Amino acid sequence: MIERLTKRLGLRLRFALFFAALGLGGAVLIGAALWFGHQRGGGPVDGFVIGGMIAGLGVLGLSAWIGLLFDENVAKPILALASDLTTRARADVDLQIDESQARHLSTLAPAANAINAALAEARAARQRAVERETARIAREKALFEALFRDLGEGAVVATPDNRVMLYNRMAQELLPQIGLDRPLDAVLRPEPVTDALRRLEEARIAGRASAETFLAASTDGKRFLQGRVTPILSDEELSGHVLIFRDATDDLRAHAEQAHLFNTLLEGVRRPSGTIAALLDVLETGADLPPEARAGFRKGISEEVTRLFKVIDSMANEQAAATSRRWPVSAVAASHIFDAVRAREALSVSAMATDAMVACDGFAMATLFARLIERLGESGTRAGFTLAAETDGTETRLILGWQGEVATDGEIMGWLSAPLSPAYGHYSGRDALDAHQTTIWAEGQGTAHRIVLPLPTASAPLAPGDARPEFYDFNLPAAPSAEMAARALSDLSFVVFDTETTGLSPRGGDEIVQIAGLRIVNGRILRGETFDALVNPGRPIPPASTRVHHITDAMVEGAPDIRDVGQRFHDFCQGAVLVAHNAPFDLAFLRLKEPVIGRRFDNPVLCTVLMSAGLFDHTGQHTLDALCARFGITIPPEARHTAMGDTVATAEVFVRMLGLLRDKGVTTLGGAIAEEGRMTRIRKTQAY
Amino acid sequence: MPQKTVLLVEDEDNIALALTHLIGRAGYALRRVASGTDAMTALAEERPDLVVLDVMLPGKSGYEVCQLIRRDAGLQGVKVLMITAGGGEMERRKGMAVGADAFMTKPFSTADLTQKVCALLDDGA
Numbered sequence: 166m167i168e169r170l171t172k173r174l175g176l177r178l179r180f181a182l183f184f185a186a187l188g189l190g191g192a193v194l195i196g197a198a199l200w201f202g203h204q205r206g207g208g209p210v211d212g213f214v215i216g217g218m219i220a221g222l223g224v225l226g227l228s229a230w231i232g233l234l235f236d237e238n239v240a241k242p243i244l245a246l247a248s249d250l251t252t253r254a255r256a257d258v259d260l261q262i263d264e265s266q267a268r269h270l271s272t273l274a275p276a277a278n279a280i281n282a283a284l285a286e287a288r289a290a291r292q293r294a295v296e297r298e299t300a301r302i303a304r305e306k307a308l309f310e311a312l313f314r315d316l317g318e319g320a321v322v323a324t325p326d327n328r329v330m331l332y333n334r335m336a337q338e339l340l341p342q343i344g345l346d347r348p349l350d351a352v353l354r355p356e357p358v359t360d361a362l363r364r365l366e367e368a369r370i371a372g373r374a375s376a377e378t379f380l381a382a383s384t385d386g387k388r389f390l391q392g393r394v395t396p397i398l399s400d401e402e403l404s405g406h407v408l409i410f411r412d413a414t415d416d417l418r419a420h421a422e423q424a425h426l427f428n429t430l431l432e433g434v435r436r437p438s439g440t441i442a443a444l445l446d447v448l449e450t451g452a453d454l455p456p457e458a459r460a461g462f463r464k465g466i467s468e469e470v471t472r473l474f475k476v477i478d479s480m481a482n483e484q485a486a487a488t489s490r491r492w493p494v495s496a497v498a499a500s501h502i503f504d505a506v507r508a509r510e511a512l513s514v515s516a517m518a519t520d521a522m523v524a525c526d527g528f529a530m531a532t533l534f535a536r537l538i539e540r541l542g543e544s545g546t547r548a549g550f551t552l553a554a555e556t557d558g559t560e561t562r563l564i565l566g567w568q569g570e571v572a573t574d575g576e577i578m579g580w581l582s583a584p585l586s587p588a589y590g591h592y593s594g595r596d597a598l599d600a601h602q603t604t605i606w607a608e609g610q611g612t613a614h615r616i617v618l619p620l621p622t623a624s625a626p627l628a629p630g631d632a633r634p635e636f637y638d639f640n641l642p643a644a645p646s647a648e649m650a651a652r653a654l655s656d657l658s659f660v661v662f663d664t665e666t667t668g669l670s671p672r673g674g675d676e677i678v679q680i681a682g683l684r685i686v687n688g689r690i691l692r693g694e695t696f697d698a699l700v701n702p703g704r705p706i707p708p709a710s711t712r713v714h715h716i717t718d719a720m721v722e723g724a725p726d727i728r729d730v731g732q733r734f735h736d737f738c739q740g741a742v743l744v745a746h747n748a749p750f751d752l753a754f755l756r757l758k759e760p761v762i763g764r765r766f767d768n769p770v771l772c773t774v775l776m777s778a779g780l781f782d783h784t785g786q787h788t789l790d791a792l793c794a795r796f797g798i799t800i801p802p803e804a805r806h807t808a809m810g811d812t813v814a815t816a817e818v819f820v821r822m823l824g825l826l827r828d829k830g831v832t833t834l835g836g837a838i839a840e841e842g843r844m845t846r847i848r849k850t851q852a853y
Numbered sequence: 854m855p856q857k858t859v860l861l862v863e864d865e866d867n868i869a870l871a872l873t874h875l876i877g878r879a880g881y882a883l884r885r886v887a888s889g890t891d892a893m894t895a896l897a898e899e900r901p902d903l904v905v906l907d908v909m910l911p912g913k914s915g916y917e918v919c920q921l922i923r924r925d926a927g928l929q930g931v932k933v934l935m936i937t938a939g940g941g942e943m944e945r946r947k948g949m950a951v952g953a954d955a956f957m958t959k960p961f962s963t964a965d966l967t968q969k970v971c972a973l974l975d976d977g978a
Contacts (some may be wrong), residue, residue: 298969307871340877470962471962472959473960474960474962477960478958481941571920571924573917573920573921573922574914574917574951575913575914575917578914602943603943604941604943604944604947605947606916606947606951607949607951607952608950617950619943619946
């Protein structure tokens with residue numbers, strides 16, 4: 166009871182009550198003492214009353230005065246000190262406590278300041294430790310990311326139920342449809358991996374930690390991947406598995422090609438050579454043959470020789486093409502090769518700026534050019550070396566220019582006959598050229614000469630400076646066993662998408678000309694996991710529509726049809742909730758094409774127009790521009806009304822709306838869909 | 854009109870035999886050498902109208918011989934027909950880059966070769 170009372174009453178009030186009780190108690194005691202004295206001594210009452218009143222009032226006044234002094238010099242400073250200490254305990258305030266406010270409290274304030282200083286020091290030490298650890302973790306994270314990203318083999322970490330938790334750049338190159346939280350079997354044929362996992366599990370139960378190998382085709386059948394799968398165990402529990410793989414497509418194809426080439430060559434040479442041998446034999450032994458029969462035999466030999474030539478030509482071409490496919494080359498920036506040449510000591514050479522990319526072994530080419538410059542310069546009759554690249558469609562020529570004496574083909578080939586580098590053993594410059602299915606030659610006039618090396622033009626790989634794709638997410642939710650509707654919005658994957666069309670009437674014959682989409686996982690927009698494809702609509706695009714989305718007939722002429730793009734987009738959307746601004750419009754186009762695509766778009770759908778109506782004023786503006794303005798999102802004018810530009814804007818709006826829904830208490834997909842269901846007036850306008 | 858002359862630079866005897874016969878039958882005077890070095894000596898001795906030049910030769914390669922012909926002011930206007938068993942597109946491009954007028958890949962039909970030789974010599978007439 167007293168405890169409750171003391172908690173309820175403030176310190177100053179308690180002090181005030183204490184002094185009030187002291188004053189009143191003193192006054193009562195004086196009154197009682199005077200009354201007792203009068204009873205014993207007798208005499209006139211007035212003197213006792215007056216004395217009692219003066220003494221009582223005096224005691225009361227004294228108590229009040231001392232109480233006020235106490236309040237000012239003790240209670241208030243204690244409260245101020247308590248407040249200061251509480252502030253410093255709860256917030257990171259580094260200031261000294263003002264000791265003057267508690268000067269009557271003896272050493273209490275300095276003691277509080279000592280505690281404050283110790284607390285500040287402890288905090289600073291903790292902060293330094295946190296910063297140190299954070300920096301270390303950030304360094305390790307950057308190292309891990311760089312290592313993982315640039316690994317030459319594809320690497321995927323999957324959850325125990327085979328959803329992608331992490332992948333690297335090479336995995337993305339080999340399996341372009343891969344995405345975080347997507348099922349692995351959406352990109353890779355599951356049977357071989359499942360079989361490897363089963364063997365892995367058996368080994369684990371038997372107490373053997375092992376890795377299992379697999380050879381699996383990508384889901385689209387375009388690649389064969391060879392690799393191994395290793396379990397991730399934490400506390401004896403399987404928390405996922407790692408797949409490391411490489412592209413075995415070319416190996417398998419090369420093997421098959423080589424066998425086919427050899428068999429075709431054998432058959433192609435055997436037949437005409439057998440015939441020629443037979444015809445020659447008859448001619449040589451048949452001296453009595455009539456002239457017309459001889460002419461017939463000669464004609465036969467001539468025809469068989471022609472056939473033999475054709476077989477040899479055809480086989481030579483096929484062999485050249487197969488060899489060039491087998492040589493492991495990578496896309497290398499010509500400027501990197503030039504930089505590598507210039508980095509060699511004692512080589513004075515200037516390089517023209519170029520953004521050309523070539524498919525080659527960059528080290529071999531750089532070493533080869535360095536060798537040439539070194540040898541050319543040895544005579545002292547050549548100077549002013551320059552490196553440049555000339556791209557002409559599928560071919561890029563690396564050019565080494567100089568002024569001075571010419572170099573003969575014999576000299577050049579002689580220089581390139583020696584081993585190229587200790588790193589390559591006996592591999593010579595000529596071997597490198599042969600392996601690249603190319604050659605090198607000198608040309609020029611007067612004193613200006615150049616050596617030309619043609620190589621295939623390569624397309625630029627994923628640029629590190631691109632919007633950085635998210636390659637991993639270790640916080641994927643547990644297996645998606647629960648019904649989608651009951652699942653938390655924060656646990657779901659979303660595909661935000663937009664279509665551009667020939668017009669506004671899907672049932673009136675209008676068609677899709679472009680689909681763009683991007684994924685949101687764990688509330689993060691994954692800018693590295695996008696879908697963007699033009700579609701050949703099979704009909705002209707009206708100029709009015711072209712003015713809106715800037716897609717012309719010429720742009721879609723060579724594009725795949727909706728069947729192909731629709732199937733790929735369906736793969737991209739697997740397991741995700743679809744989100745679009747005015748979703749019924751885009752979905753009407755897709756669903757009308759389901760018979761052609763051969764797939765059903767039965768994913769749950771959220772519409773940002775309906776979400777906006779539920780979150781904000783029902784009668785207000787819900788255009789994408791209005792929503793972007795509301796959330797302070799800027800869409801570059803050139804991106805507006807492009808499928809990808811609008812998709813990015815819708816995604817930005819959507820992730821902000823998810824936050825607002827959460828604040829409103831809507832946390833599940835079912836809840837969000839129910840919210841949309843209330844917007845009946847708007848839904849009626851969305852019938853397409 | 855004086856008879857046109859052809860220098861055949863070929864180290865393979867059998868094909869040289871056939872080419873000598875074919876070119877002779879087409880009405881041209883022919884001299885054969887079997888290496889790049891001998892070709893340069895022969896060119897210094899007598900200026901031919903056409904050089905039929907194999908690429909793979911002992912000593913100087915056909916490419917180098919062709920480059921030397923093109924740099925020699927005294928040999929201006931001499932036609933060069935390169936022949937090779939290499940057969941790749943890059944060899945053909947290199948041959949044309951170093952100054953050949955035509956390029957043929959073995960095996961070729963004798964009719965095609967004769968036609969090409971005649972065309973080059975008639976063109977230069």
